[in-house]
Amino acid sequence: MKKIIIAMDGHSSCGKSTMAKALAKAIGYTYIDTGAMYRAVTLYAMRRGFIGKDGIDEEALRAEMPQIKITFGHENGQQYTILNGENVERQIRGMEVSGNVSPISAIGFVREAMVKLQREMGKTGAIIMDGRDIGTTVFPNAQLKIFVTASDEIRARRRFDELEMKGEHPVYEEVLKNVRERDYIDSHRAVSPLRKADDAIVLDNSDMTIEEQDKWLMEQYLKAAAD
């Protein structure tokens, strides 16, 4: 088997990370959640007061970009995101970060810094990277590219369930609104908008169980990595 790069792109809350993590575990690959990286930058900007009612103070954020260090840690088989030495996994998944992350991830210099870091993290191969622009921008030569999607109502329901499991009390309509807003911003931004790479395989998992999608992904991997 070849050691390959697997690029998983697609809409928010369509189960990309669940699938990607399961495959990474099964085949011993490193999983990299690039959405978590944009979320960590967003949390940093929120804490520093760079996101206000009138928008984002881009100049202040630009000046501090070199001080933002993002890495991943592992505990009991679970991956967590580290921002400047602090485990911020819980904070970056809340509604407040979710509400601010799309405009932050639309900023050119933020993307440049993250793409550089992602290429660095992926240079050894044997990785599964999930995001929005992995197959189009970060690793255009990835040997396997998957574009995952599902209906917006189903994605909102999945996100809603996930937030409830974490003890939050979301309102379904707000979660749906957030999913739609993020889709719109992610697909219409000037820099690296979310789009399917020409050579990506599409997976609509609206009506699939987790087992079915895991099996489907494993088959794609086996084909792509065969010597």
Ligand code: DC
């Ligand atoms: O996958 P996620 O929902 O955690 O991603 C959070 C946000 O980050 C999402 O609104 C789009 C953005 N993102 C991006 O622009 N590029 C990536 N490679 C990954 C995420």
